[in-house]
């Protein structure tokens with residue numbers, strides 16, 4: 605089974621794990637008891653990780669600073685892989701891939717065509733969720749790198765077929781003699797694909813679209829999504845989609861943002877005025893007290909008294925504009941309003957997503973329709 609779909613408890617020798625150093629630094633590492641994983645927070649011997657449950661925090665004492673450094677050991681998932689994979693190309697990030705899969709109705713019975721493979725980010729996400737993925741890449745080195753990676757991750761054994769192909773020129777049909785991971789016996793005479801969903805991340809999807817009718821499912825509704833960074837590409841794609849019978853066309857752009865939601869104390873003008881009055885009063889009281897004490901007991905006793913008063917006022921008096929004792933967010937003695945803060949943009953390619961659908965067999969199966977209507981109306 606693929607290390608991305610099989611649940612594992614304990615880290616074993618030879619397994620691919622993801623070491624979480626920080627949110628922006630997740631590193632794929634294959635466990636080898638002779639190796640060490642070096643970070644600026646310390647050196648982690650693989651031998652100390654092997655045998656630990658996935659999810660464990662692994663700590664080491666750094667020699668120089670005598671402090672503990674930590675990493676977490678995680679089982680690979682497509683989402684974490686997208687964060688940590690070696691980039692060979694631009695990739696599709698999770699905000700896009702999850703949305704696309706949902707729009708294309710991807711599920712355990714879907715058969716997906718994906719071109720090009722690129723860095724395999726989306727291939728891993730598809731592979732976990734669908735029955736079968738046919739992925740195509742025309743760049744030879746990238747094809748070989750993806751082949752090795754998919755093989756190491758168990759994807760080729762499980763449900764991914766990778767083919768070295770220029771899909772714009774030669775389409776998607778897989779034949780004997782092609783450079784592909786598909787076993788020979790499955791290629792004769794030409795492999796039946798029957799795709800129910802297609803994802804094209806190519807510079808010229810309009811050249812690939814005319815080849816699709818040969819490889820899509822003949823029954824049911826087939827979904828297509830083209831991922832293009834420029835609106836001019838979208839325009840050309842739309843023209844070809846229309847010409848080749850793709851309907852229900854919609855263009856979407858994902859703008860991923862992370863929102864932090866929290867409560868903020870409501871501060872009124874009265875608060876500000878009271879604060880100013882308080883400062884003035886305390887200044888006056890302080891001056892008078894210091895004067896009295898100085899006259900009565902001398903400067904040392906004054907300093908002692910001042911320190912005592914400062915401690916009491918700092919701890920007990922709340923200043924809504926800054927210093928003073930801490931107030932817990934939501935404290936019912938104060939008024940709060942809900943606010944959101946937009947954080948820095950999260951990783952998302954922000955290409956245009958053009959969706960379209962096609963139904964090859966449009967004949968109406970009256971019996972089937974009657975049965976569905978009867979079941980909706982509660983008739984037996």
Ligand SMILES: C[S@@+](CC[C@H](N)C(=O)[O-])C[C@H]1O[C@@H](n2cnc3c(N)ncnc32)[C@H](O)[C@@H]1O
Nearest residue numbers: 693696720722723724725726742743770771772
């Ligand atoms: C942006 S990358 C795809 C990234 C991929 N979706 C991912 O998430 O990692 C585009 C890939 O398409 C490949 N490509 C471009 N034109 C192609 C064609 N006509 N046939 C097959 N692959 C092609 C490129 O070599 C490149 O690797």
